[in-house]
Amino acid sequence: MSVAVTIRDVARQAQVSVATVSRALTSPDLVRATTRERVLAVAADLGYQPNLAARGLITGKTGNIGIVVPDLNNPFFTGVLKGVQNQARLASHAVFVADSDEDPAAEEQLVRAMAKQVDGVILCSPGIDEQQVRELAESTTLVLLNRRMRGVPAALMNSGSGLRQVIDHLVALGHHRIAYLNGPRTSWSNKERRRGLRIAVQRHDVDLVDMGPFPPRYEGGLQAADLAMAENVTAIVAYNDIMALGVLARLRDRGVRVPDDVSLTGFDDLMFGALCQPPLTTVAMPVVPAGRLAVDLLLDRLANRDAEVRQDELDTQLIVRATTAPPA
């Protein structure tokens, strides 16, 4: 067990008051160099680690940040978490993580539970409604990730642009009739993608077949594949990679060749999209940078509460692999 060496042990051993020890550690310029060195030496010798909870009690800062994600099994969110974790470490902050299991009620409760122990919370792709998010923002410093809302700082990825790049790519290849397989209608991500879609479609005058919504999973793709083929499209744009993989599997089973008979794109650039056969054309989401950005936004806000609310958007990028080709 921890030997529980406190600031007093250090003070005694170094022959100074606890205040001096505290200062030597947190505001080194306030103590004479020789004293400081002696204190620091003793602290190191004793293996003294300040009790952050006690410190936080008085400073009002915990040095912790929290992150709430819908699902830790989703590589999208663990990518974000990785970025958050990296950047937090650079700023000497520890991170609390909670998984809401896609349950909005849990989401709300988890943020509240964290609030007391952290300086702020990063809320990823929240399923709760705007009103609830605003209430949470009252109880703690909040930064949103992958959702935009007036007045709340947010780390965003421009998925609209990603989808525009997809359509541009398909049109350049010569496609005119394209299916879009919707994800959940209510999700902010799906709305953003459709927005990009609408813009691109207007620009190019292509036939868009707007299908779904489908579950944003492998099974959703299996189901969508046949429906899309019945629409005589030459290209299928799936809501995300996993759905695209389901489409790919179903098409293969039916003997439909990709990309010879039909082109297919995903979204997210999860690792296995590069490893499947044929490798998937998709859009890379900068999830790790987004996690880092969210930490920066949070720390900025903590440092300067009156600054303007930042909502920064990171670029997405089309990754052309082997599931797209000119139509037959």
Add this chain to the structure above:
Amino acid sequence: MSVAVTIRDVARQAQVSVATVSRALTSPDLVRATTRERVLAVAADLGYQPNLAARGLITGKTGNIGIVVPDLNNPFFTGVLKGVQNQARLASHAVFVADSDEDPAAEEQLVRAMAKQVDGVILCSPGIDEQQVRELAESTTLVLLNRRMRGVPAALMNSGSGLRQVIDHLVALGHHRIAYLNGPRTSWSNKERRRGLRIAVQRHDVDLVDMGPFPPRYEGGLQAADLAMAENVTAIVAYNDIMALGVLARLRDRGVRVPDDVSLTGFDDLMFGALCQPPLTTVAMPVVPAGRLAVDLLLDRLANRDAEVRQDELDTQLIVRATTAPPA
């Protein structure tokens, strides 16, 4: 920002002392029912949330647990994290997470940094040596996951048994000459798998070609594939799924058919093993249950420091899919 309602606000409003409020919340039997209800009502009304840091300062318990993993991008560890997170929530504990980026030095430092803020730490697949782990175990309550060490509680998965099941399966199909593609020589997981391998091999009298080590990644598989084929084996047992996927890709490029020309197995049962073509025969590791188990072990240990050190092992299970068949 948090409205900072403290126990004193509740006390004043409920016309009792802070001590009574404290008791109403933590030892309800010590206060009269009517008083308790009044206090609780006021607390709820004011939206009072006890400051856990302050509570921890006096009780010596934080209500937090920590977990340190080598890589948050690895689905294996996020599965564990998911289990940890679930179980911790059931026990009303929050979880700190840290990612060491496979760096042993960081691993050690992260555990130490966490130690003060948590009741105990779950250390996953540590890369540090036994001596260092023991030192860490001095500074906090430690539970290992995916590594066994005398005297330290551990949540384990029987990967030896998994590999035995793989060999039994291959032998039953009629294979006699089998390659094993080693992961990192120093890793506990690889040692365990080889142990299972040795036992199975002795029992069946098969020719084992022990190859590697290879990087436990896709690239490792690409590299290993040609070497394995040069050994004239009829089956390849990869250290893990990702490596197996690399092997699969390389074999396909060379025109070697799986499983017709050669059988192939992975290990871990990551999602994309089921989605690739052909779907991968592999061994399922109970990562989520292992995470839960680790939390149980930790809480048990916290509750009863003198109890015997538990090292529980969960069963692994062969998942037969389509990359294994009788040899040509």
Add this chain to the structure above:
DNA sequence: ATGAAAGCGCTAACAT
């Protein structure tokens, strides 16, 4: 059954 008071480990005035 309840209250008063001490103190967990620390920082921040306020002294000197």
Add this chain to the structure above:
DNA sequence: ATGTTAGCGCTTTCAT
């Protein structure tokens, strides 16, 4: 430059 003191919000004796 350093020490003294008063809390931060809470639990827990010890009284009553």
